[in-house]
Amino acid sequence: MIEFTLDGRPASAQEGELLVHAAARNGVFVPTLCHDDKLEPYGGCRMCVVGVEGSPRPLPACATRVIEGMVVSTNSNVPQLQKTLTEMLLSEHLNADPGGRPNELVDLARELGAEAPLILPDAKREPYSDRNRLMGYEPDTCILCNRCVRYTQEVMQCSALSLEGRGPEARIVPTWERSWLDTECELCGGCLSVCPTGAIYEKFLEGAGVEERQLEQTKTTCTFCGVGCQIDLNVDPETKRIVKVTSKPEYVSNEGDLCVKGRFSFNFVHHPDRLTEPLVRGEDGALHPASWEEALRAAADGLKGVIRRHSAQAIGVLASARLTNEENYLIQKLARIGLGTNSVHSCEAT
Amino acid sequence: MDVLRLATVLETMPRERTRLLDNLGRLRREVGPITPELSDALADHMRLRHGDVHEVTSFYSFLQVPVDAVRVCTGPVCDSRGARDRLDGHAIEVPCLGHCDLAPVVLHGDEVVGGVTYSTNGFLLEPDDLRVPPKLSSDDVVERLRGSGLTGMGGAGFPTWRKWDAVLREPGPRVVIVNADEGEPGTIKDRYVMELRPRLLLEGAVIAARVVEATELYIYLREEYATARARLEAALDDYRKAGLLAGLATSLVIGAGAYICGEETAMLESMEGRRGMPRLRPPFPAQSGYLGRPTLINNVETLAHVALILRGDWQPARLWSVSGAVGKPGCYEASLDVTLRELIDGYAGGLVGEPAAIVPGGAASGILPPAALDVPLTREALTEWGCGVGSAAVQVFPKEYSPLRLLAETMRFFAEESCQKCTPCRIGNRALHHVCEELEHGRAAMSRGQVEEWLDAMTLTSICGLGQAAPYPVRNAFERWPELFAPLGPAPVEEPASA
Ligand SMILES: Cc1cc2nc3c(=O)[nH]c(=O)nc-3n(C[C@H](O)[C@H](O)[C@H](O)COP(=O)(O)O)c2cc1C
Ligand code: SF4
Ligand code: SF4
Ligand code: SF4
Ligand code: SF4
Ligand code: FES
Numbered sequence: 001m002i003e004f005t006l007d008g009r010p011a012s013a014q015e016g017e018l019l020v021h022a023a024a025r026n027g028v029f030v031p032t033l034c035h036d037d038k039l040e041p042y043g044g045c046r047m048c049v050v051g052v053e054g055s056p057r058p059l060p061a062c063a064t065r066v067i068e069g070m071v072v073s074t075n076s077n078v079p080q081l082q083k084t085l086t087e088m089l090l091s092e093h094l095n096a097d098p099g100g101r102p103n104e105l106v107d108l109a110r111e112l113g114a115e116a117p118l119i120l121p122d123a124k125r126e127p128y129s130d131r132n133r134l135m136g137y138e139p140d141t142c143i144l145c146n147r148c149v150r151y152t153q154e155v156m157q158c159s160a161l162s163l164e165g166r167g168p169e170a171r172i173v174p175t176w177e178r179s180w181l182d183t184e185c186e187l188c189g190g191c192l193s194v195c196p197t198g199a200i201y202e203k204f205l206e207g208a209g210v211e212e213r214q215l216e217q218t219k220t221t222c223t224f225c226g227v228g229c230q231i232d233l234n235v236d237p238e239t240k241r242i243v244k245v246t247s248k249p250e251y252v253s254n255e256g257d258l259c260v261k262g263r264f265s266f267n268f269v270h271h272p273d274r275l276t277e278p279l280v281r282g283e284d285g286a287l288h289p290a291s292w293e294e295a296l297r298a299a300a301d302g303l304k305g306v307i308r309r310h311s312a313q314a315i316g317v318l319a320s321a322r323l324t325n326e327e328n329y330l331i332q333k334l335a336r337i338g339l340g341t342n343s344v345h346s347c348e349a350t
Numbered sequence: 351m352d353v354l355r356l357a358t359v360l361e362t363m364p365r366e367r368t369r370l371l372d373n374l375g376r377l378r379r380e381v382g383p384i385t386p387e388l389s390d391a392l393a394d395h396m397r398l399r400h401g402d403v404h405e406v407t408s409f410y411s412f413l414q415v416p417v418d419a420v421r422v423c424t425g426p427v428c429d430s431r432g433a434r435d436r437l438d439g440h441a442i443e444v445p446c447l448g449h450c451d452l453a454p455v456v457l458h459g460d461e462v463v464g465g466v467t468y469s470t471n472g473f474l475l476e477p478d479d480l481r482v483p484p485k486l487s488s489d490d491v492v493e494r495l496r497g498s499g500l501t502g503m504g505g506a507g508f509p510t511w512r513k514w515d516a517v518l519r520e521p522g523p524r525v526v527i528v529n530a531d532e533g534e535p536g537t538i539k540d541r542y543v544m545e546l547r548p549r550l551l552l553e554g555a556v557i558a559a560r561v562v563e564a565t566e567l568y569i570y571l572r573e574e575y576a577t578a579r580a581r582l583e584a585a586l587d588d589y590r591k592a593g594l595l596a597g598l599a600t601s602l603v604i605g606a607g608a609y610i611c612g613e614e615t616a617m618l619e620s621m622e623g624r625r626g627m628p629r630l631r632p633p634f635p636a637q638s639g640y641l642g643r644p645t646l647i648n649n650v651e652t653l654a655h656v657a658l659i660l661r662g663d664w665q666p667a668r669l670w671s672v673s674g675a676v677g678k679p680g681c682y683e684a685s686l687d688v689t690l691r692e693l694i695d696g697y698a699g700g701l702v703g704e705p706a707a708i709v710p711g712g713a714a715s716g717i718l719p720p721a722a723l724d725v726p727l728t729r730e731a732l733t734e735w736g737c738g739v740g741s742a743a744v745q746v747f748p749k750e751y752s753p754l755r756l757l758a759e760t761m762r763f764f765a766e767e768s769c770q771k772c773t774p775c776r777i778g779n780r781a782l783h784h785v786c787e788e789l790e791h792g793r794a795a796m797s798r799g800q801v802e803e804w805l806d807a808m809t810l811t812s813i814c815g816l817g818q819a820a821p822y823p824v825r826n827a828f829e830r831w832p833e834l835f836a837p838l839g840p841a842p843v844e845e846p847a848s849a
Contacts (some may be wrong), residue, residue: 041630043630044771044773044813045772046774046812046813047773081806081811084806084807085773087804088773088774089773089777091777117796117800118795120784122780144776153399159401162408164405164408166608166610166768166769167766170770174401175399183401184400
C-alpha cells in the first residue's frame with residue numbers, strides 16, 4: 001500500500017493503482033465517460049481531471065497512477081472544469097438523449113446542472129442505418145469517447161468499428177460505412193455493451209415501450225455452449241418478458257463479454273413452439289405430454305431395443321457442443337459402459 | 351482499378367504495421383486514390399483488419415485524393431491574399447502549405463504553380479557541402495550544446511542538450527526522428543533548410559544519432575514537400591556513398607496531410623501505423639517513444655544549428671519565416687532578440703500598407719497589434735504580450751484583413767486539424783470558430799463569460815499543445831480589439847479560475 005493525500009485527507013492506494021479507483025475507494029467519486037477498465041487508459045473525454053500538486057495542468061484520473069506522497073485535489077477548479085466539459089459535450093448534439101436509453105452524459109449533466117450554451121451548427125451527424133436486425137446506431141447521441149472502437153480493437157479484435165476522419169467530420173462508423181453485416185463484425189454486441197450513451201443500442205428495444213432503467217435482472221448461465229458465460233436476463237417487470245441480455249465485468253468465466261448467441265438469442269424463450277415439458281410419441285403416432293421419468297424410460301427402452309435387435313455397435317453417441325467438459329466425460333461413460341459402444345463423438349471435435 | 355497492377359504492387363509491400371502509412375502512400379501514387387477496395391486489399395495483404403486500415407486512411411487528408419489534384423492553400427496568409435478566389439470546382443482546400451512567402455499558393459500535384467523562388471540570407475546561402483561530422487564524445491557534444499544555449503526550433507523551445515541527455519540515460523536501442531512535418535501556419539523555414547541545405551541537416555541528424563547511439567534514424571516529412579524530398583534523397587545518397595550512414599538504418603517517412611502529426615507523440619502513432627492521435631504523457635518520447643524505445647525527436651532547423659555549433663561557427667540565431675504584407679517575404683537568419691520592425695525593415699523589404707495584426711510565431715503563438723513592432727521577439731518579452739515565439743513564423747496582416755477574419759480562420763484551422771481525441775479541443779475550437787463567424791454578422795453565439803470558461807477548459811484539460819495553445823489568439827484578440835467582441839457582452843469581472 002502507498003499513502004497519498006486526497007482533498008486534504010490522508011488516503012491509501014495499491015501500488016500502481018489508477019487514481020480514479022483509489023479515489024473511489026477513499027470515498028471520492030470522480031466522473032468518467034471514456035474510461036473502461038477493460039480497455040487501455042485513453043484519457044480522451046477529460047471528464048475525470050483532478051488537480052495534482054506539481055503538475056501544471058490537472059491530470060486525468062483514469063490514466064494517472066497513484067504514487068507515494070501524491071497530493072490530489074478534486075475541489076478548487078475541478079468542478080467548474082467538469083461542468084464546462086459537460087456543456088461542450090452537450091453542444092455537440094441536437095438531442096443528446098433521443099431514445100430514452102441510459103445515457104451517462106445526460107445523467108452527468110443533470111447532476112452538475114450543465115446545459116449547452118449553444119448547439120454547434122455541425123452538431124447532427126448523418127444518421128446511420130443498416131440491414132442487421134440486432135444493433136442500432138444513433139450518431140447524434142455519440143460523444144466520440146471511442147470506447148466502442150477500442151473494444152473492437154483491444155478486446156474483440158474485429159476492428160469492425162472505426163473512428164473515421166479528423167476534425168468536425170470525425171465520427172464512429174462500421175468499416176467504410178458498410179452495413180455491420182458486411183464488415184468483420186460477428187455481432188457479439190460487445191461494442192454496444194461499453195457505449196456510455198446508448199448511441200449503439202439493441203434494436204429489440206426500439207419501440208418496446210420499456211424504460212431501460214426499470215428492467216429487472218436475473219443472473220443465469222448461457223446455455224448455448226460449454227464456455228458457460230454468466231449473463232443477466234433483463235426482464236420487463238410488467239410483461240415478464242426478457243427484453244435484453246447483459247453481462248458484468250466481474251463475472252468470472254467471461255468478464256462481461258458475450259458472443260452473438262448469448263447476447264442476442266433469447267427470443268426462443270418466448271416462442272409459442274418452445275417445448276416446456278417432455279413429450280412421448282404414443283401408439284397413435286402423436287406426441288403426448290409425459291413426466292421426465294416416463295420420457296427417460298421410453299428413451300432407455302428404445303435404446304435397449306436397438307441393442308437387442310442389432311447389438312451395441314449399432315449405436316453411436318454424438319454429444320452437443322453446448323456441453324461442458326464434465327458433461328462430455330459423463331457422456332462417454334454412458335456410451336462405453338452404459339451402452340457398450342465406443343462410437344462416441346462430440347461435434348465440437350470437428 | 352487495375353487489378354493486375356495492384357497485385358504486383360502489393361507483392362512488394364512489407365507487412366509490418368509500421369509500414370502501413372508508407373504502403374498507403376505508395377498505393378495512392380502507384381495505383382490510385384485509396385478506395386475501400388484498395389484499403390481492404392492492403393489490409394488482407396498486411397494481415398490487418400479492414401477497419402484498422404480504414405481508420406488510418408480516413409485520418410489523413412490526401413490518401414483518398416488523386417496525386418495530380420489541385421490544392422489551394424487557404425492558410426491565413428494565403429487567405430489574406432485572396433486564395434479563396436482560386437478555388438474552383440475541382441481544387442481542394444488545404445491548410446498552410448508552407449510556401450507563405452509565395453502566397454497565394456496553389457499546388458498542382460507536386461508542383462508549386464508559378465515555381466519556387468527563395469528570399470533569404472546567412473547560412474542558408476552557403477554551399478551545401480558534405481562534411482564528415484567531428485569525432486567527439488557524447489558528453490562533449492552535450493556539453494557544447496548546453497554551452498550554446500540552443501533550444502528547440504519546432505515550437506516548444508525545450509533546451510536541446512537536456513533532451514539529448516535524457517535519451518542517453520535510457521537503455522538502448524534508441525531512435526532518432528527528424529521532425530520535418532512543418533505545418534504550423536506561416537512557417538517555411540524547415541523547407542528552406544531542406545531545399546537549400548539538406549546536407550547540413552543530415553550532418554546534424556547523424557551527429558544526433560551518434561551521440562545518443564541510435565540504430566535507427568527517421569525523417570518524417572510532410573507529403574506536400576516534394577522538392578525537399580528529392581533533395582533530401584539526393585543528400586542521403588551522398589551520405590550513404592560516403593559511408594556516413596553505416597550502422598544506422600535511415601529512412602524517410604512521408605506524411606499524408608495531417609498537421610497534428612507534427613506533434614511528436616502523434617508522429618509516433620502515425621509512424622507505428624495508427625491514427626496520428628497524441629499520446630498521454632508521461633511517458634515522454636525520450637523514455638518510451640517509437641515502438642517503446644527511447645526516442646530523440648528534433649526539429650529540422652534545430653539539427654541544422656547543431657551541425658553549425660559543432661562546426662564552430664555559430665552565433666545564437668534562428669530562422670524567421672516572414673510573410674504577408676511585407677516587401678520581400680522569405681526566410682531570414684537573425685538574432686533571437688530581433689524586433690518585428692528590424693525583421694521587416696532590415697530583411698523583409700519593409701511593410702506594405704498599414705498593418706492591422708501581426709502573428710509572431712505561428713497560429714498558436716497569439717496575435718500582436720502594430721504597437722508591438724518594437725518588442726524583441728524573445729519568449730520573455732512576448733509573454734508580457736500574452737504571446738509566444740512558437741516556430742518564429744511572423745505573418746503580417748494588412749488592415750484590409752480584419753483581425754476577426756484572421757481569428758475565425760485560425761480557429762477553423764484548429765477545428766479542422768484537431769485529431770478529435772479530447773473534448774476541449776475537438777469541441778472548443780469548433781465552437782470558437784462558430785462564435786467568430788457569428789460575430790462577423792454581429793451575432794453572439796455564446797456569452798463572453800461562457801467563452802472564457804471554455805478557453806480555460808481548453809488550456810487546462812487539452813491533451814496536447816494544439817488544444818492547450820489554441821486559446822492564445824482568442825484571448826489576445828479580446829484584449830486588443832474589444833470592440834469586435836462587444837456583442838458577446840462584458841468580460842467577467844472575476845478572474846476565471848486557473849490551475
Ligand atoms: C500541434 C503541434 C504541431 C507541431 N508541429 C510541429 C512541426 O510541424 N514541426 C516541428 O518540428 N515541431 C512541431 N511541433 C513540436 C513537436 O511536438 C516537438 O516539440 C518538436 O519536434 C521537438 O523538436 P525541437 O525540440 O527540436 O523543437 C508541434 C507541436 C504541436 C503541439
Ligand atoms: S458487435 Fe462485436 S464483433 Fe461486431 S463490431 Fe461490435 S465488438 Fe465487433
Ligand atoms: S458510439 Fe458510444 S462508445 Fe462509441 S464513441 Fe460513441 S458514445 Fe462512445
Ligand atoms: S454461446 Fe456465447 S455467450 Fe453463450 S456461453 Fe458460449 S460463448 Fe458464452
Ligand atoms: S488537444 Fe486536440 S489535437 Fe491534441 S489530442 Fe486533444 S483533440 Fe487531439
Ligand atoms: S474518463 Fe478519464 S479522460 Fe475520459
